[in-house]
Amino acid sequence: MSCLKEQNQRSLDNGSETSAVYSSENYGRLLRTLDVNIDSDHTDFSVPGVMPHGSGGELSGYSREARSSRMDHHCTNYRFYPPPRDAEPSLPQYQFATHGDYVLPQSSPFHLMNPSLANNSHLSSLGGQWSSEGPVHSNMLSGEIYDAVASICPDSKDDHGRESYREQETMAELMPQNQMDISQSANGPLTVYLQHLDHQLGENATVVCNMSGRGQMVVMNHCSPGQMLHSLPPGHPDSSPETHYYTTSFKENSEQSYSMGKASQSYLPSMSLPPIGPNHSLLSPNHLVSSGPPGSGYSYNHMPAPYFSQYHQYPEYPDSLCLVPDGQSTASSVLRLSGSLWDSKSKKPCNCTKSQCLKLYCDCFANGDVCSNCNCINCCNNNEHESERYKAIKICLDRNPEAFRPKIGNGKLGEIKGRHNKGCNCKRSGCLKNYCECYEAKIMCSSTCKCVGCRNYEDSPERKTMVWDSPDTTFYKKAKCDKDKCPLSCITLDVVEATCGCLLAQAEEAEKEGYMLCQAEKMILEEFGQCLTQIVRSIFKSTSL
DNA sequence: GAGTTTGAAACT
DNA sequence: CAGTTTCAAACTC
Incomplete structure (x- = not known):
């Protein structure tokens, strides 16, 4: 823990703008378990406190073996990936033209x-x-x-x-x-x-x-x-x-x-x-x-x-x-x-x-x-x-003057690949077969798609960043993988894991302190609220909402 | 390899 | 512009 605190402090001492934001009082509690690593290229919010943190007692839902297994990767930090900054993506000055x-x-x-x-x-x-x-x-x-x-x-x-x-x-x-x-x-x-x-x-x-x-x-x-x-x-x-x-x-x-x-x-x-x-x-x-x-x-x-x-x-x-x-x-x-x-x-x-x-x-x-x-x-x-x-x-x-236009546009804001310019209209394939032009191009469906029952949002690296498992959710369908329009796309799997880690850490703390179950639940919920607050704030910050 | 399914393109 | 048809690729058996 002392090591983690040192890491925390080092990170906070970086003095970057992001660090300052995330170390404000509003996030004080979360920062106890978060190590905010500021990278000059992209900002990672690592949570080393999550994994090694749990070296103590048992937590419900996690066996010691399971936790130990996870903690073996002591250098593997959970990371919060904030949404893309407003800064210019690292795209070439002259890239393929759309x-x-x-x-x-x-x-x-x-x-x-x-x-x-x-x-x-x-x-x-x-x-x-x-x-x-x-x-x-x-x-x-x-x-x-x-x-x-x-x-x-x-x-x-x-x-x-x-x-x-x-x-x-x-x-x-x-x-x-x-x-x-x-x-x-x-x-x-x-x-x-x-x-x-x-x-x-x-x-x-x-x-x-x-x-x-x-x-x-x-x-x-x-x-x-x-x-x-x-x-x-x-x-x-x-x-x-x-x-x-x-x-x-x-x-x-x-x-x-x-x-x-x-x-x-x-x-x-x-x-x-x-x-x-x-x-x-x-x-x-x-x-x-x-x-x-x-x-x-x-x-x-x-x-x-x-x-x-x-x-x-x-x-x-x-x-x-x-x-x-x-x-x-x-x-x-x-x-x-x-x-x-x-x-x-x-x-x-x-x-x-x-x-x-x-x-x-x-x-x-x-x-x-x-x-x-x-x-x-x-x-x-x-x-x-x-x-x-x-x-x-x-x-x-x-x-159609755009008949020969590339179907797959260039990626934006750090997207590895682009998205379908017109969007697909799949109805029966779930966008998980090559019938789907998005899937065929190995990109996720986006808000431009008019597909029905889309499931093209998981398994691929991009899909792994998605946490919802309800492809028919209208909100998700319209927001999926469109980083310009979907700030929630920043909630990556790592973010989820980090959040869970925070909750675990909180639970462990409650257990150590010998709190009653209801009190422990309250602490965990508060922790969850803090995590959500931080996520939302980072979304707002990055999207200027 | 034949038949079916699928969705984009073309057509009405 | 919506509905239908055509088409070729993807898929299944």
């Missing part, structure tokens, strides 16, 4: 350009649509581009936006010296500078780069003008999952300051794109696709992110995919190659028979892939049926 971040008008302020081409005139002689003097966003007219963008982002469809695009292009044409925004070498680092062309939109835009030559799709949220993406090719001596990408500040005088910090990274394999017409122009009003310089081995595809944003459904993205042989960098070849390579390694084959793999029933299609090594019948989701495929894509986008 659909909302993908909207092209947001990314439009950034144009990707290739500075190296100005010095590689031989490349431009190969007949591609690349120009070192202009933005690389295809042959489309600005209005077409805008329409394409607007078609997947209805909210942006206004005259001002259209004019803004025209202005951007005009500006780009007038100031070619400012348009050297992509550089690459065959084996060296690939660098993308982000140039802000629409100052009205400010920061926090999104840029999506398909570095086909690297087999990586780079999505950067909340980009600021002047930021730079620096990529080392797979296999590069300095290349590693942690060091592929860096952002640096970018100064107008081209004096970049490198290594300002490791950037968050996100990359995904190039996915098949909608068909590209002759001269690499776009058939689709919804997609911006441009080829890289002929012979460069790279293409840069600007496309509605929703279409390829299903990437995260695949846990791993081999860096070696989608390499495009030098001299074969027409956009279509890039797309075909990237699609086939990607498919062959990672994609689950579909078995469609009636949809021609051109409806969202088909997982390949829904994931933005062409079918490859599938068992489908009458498949049109391939490069031999580009026009049909494009039409199908357009139909889907017309019907």
Whole structure:
């Protein structure tokens, strides 16, 4: 006990804000048994007093053996996990974008350009649509581009936006010296500078780069003008999952300051794109696709992110995919190659028979892939049926601009995984079978789900944090695993155990003191009240309720 | 492997 | 927008 008190005191002496809060008079009694460990990264409220505390007499409900067994883990503290703080989660600065971040008008302020081409005139002689003097966003007219963008982002469809695009292009044409925004070498680092062309939109835009030559799709949220993406090719001596990408500040005088910090990274394999017409122009009003310089081995595809944003459904993205042989960098070849390579390694084959793999029933299609090594019948989701495929894509986008949106959004506030963006509608599976998209994605159902009789809230690490066992409880159903809306999600199993430990300790104390049963019960209830008070206060503190 | 169940997508 | 149908995957036997 003295050791525990010392721990307690040490913890309290940390002097952190949280410690101060939890050591106030309101929690004095609880703190007798709680060791408040303050961690700089997350706050644990350990309760070492709970387990070793009970070295004395017997307590009802717990055999000595059982308690001894538990106490053998004398270093295992019960912990109160308070709800997430208001502080920013430790998420990368640029993480995988959710659909909302993908909207092209947001990314439009950034144009990707290739500075190296100005010095590689031989490349431009190969007949591609690349120009070192202009933005690389295809042959489309600005209005077409805008329409394409607007078609997947209805909210942006206004005259001002259209004019803004025209202005951007005009500006780009007038100031070619400012348009050297992509550089690459065959084996060296690939660098993308982000140039802000629409100052009205400010920061926090999104840029999506398909570095086909690297087999990586780079999505950067909340980009600021002047930021730079620096990529080392797979296999590069300095290349590693942690060091592929860096952002640096970018100064107008081209004096970049490198290594300002490791950037968050996100990359995904190039996915098949909608068909590209002759001269690499776009058939689709919804997609911006441009080829890289002929012979460069790279293409840069600007496309509605929703279409390829299903990437995260695949846990791993081999860096070696989608390499495009030098001299074969027409956009279509890039797309075909990237699609086939990607498919062959990672994609689950579909078995469609009636949809021609051109409806969202088909997982390949829904994931933005062409079918490859599938068992489908009458498949049109391939490069031999580009026009049909494009039409199908357009139909889907017309019907639902978010049709190709990732179903599973990114996690927030420390969630290991995200949640289903639409939520499931399961009725009979209890959300505990793979019929349930949430369960299949190994995430819990959330308040967005409309499921009936949901039981997808236990067994998984997340589920273990839940203490209720009543899946049909409406309150729970609406609050489950939604940390933004469900402060009770902080009541983890550890919190429950810690609380029980406190009660046990209190019972032991009562027993030691020789109190009557009723008095002991009263003490335990008071202790329980103190625990609940602390929990509730921590909830209020973290959620600003 | 055939048949059934399930829920998302598509359709009305 | 709600109800129904279609579809393909998941599941069961």
